[in-house]
Amino acid sequence: xxxxxxxxxxxxxxxxxxxxxxxxxxxxxxxxxxxxxxxxxxxxxxxxxxxxxxxxxxxxxxxxxxxxxxxxxxxxxxxxxxxxxxxxx
Numbered sequence: 001x002x003x004x005x006x007x008x009x010x011x012x013x014x015x016x017x018x019x020x021x022x023x024x025x026x027x028x029x030x031x032x033x034x035x036x037x038x039x040x041x042x043x044x045x046x047x048x049x050x051x052x053x054x055x056x057x058x059x060x061x062x063x064x065x066x067x068x069x070x071x072x073x074x075x076x077x078x079x080x081x082x083x084x085x086x087x088x089x
Contacts, residue, residue, distance in 0.1 A: 009045075013038065 016033055024030045 009042070012041070 020030055020033060
């Protein structure tokens with residue numbers, strides 16, 4: 001995944017420069033793209049990535065707890081069925 005992320009950052013960086021060049025050709029306002037802008041973009045990406053990872057981990061934990069409850073219920077049902085079959089004999 002590392003290579004995909006790197007390629008995405010390179011693409012965004014190049015696209016921004018191309019858009020800036022098109023604006024300059026049309027006589028529009030050109031925005032200065034500084035290394036600080038790029039670092040802010042990377043920091044924002046890292047923050048968003050961590051938030052999404054945290055959300056996914058929380059959802060995974062919630063699902064695992066649910067699965068554990070289902071397994072416990074299956075075990076209880078099996079035991080109840082065994083005790084019922086013993087009582088009905």
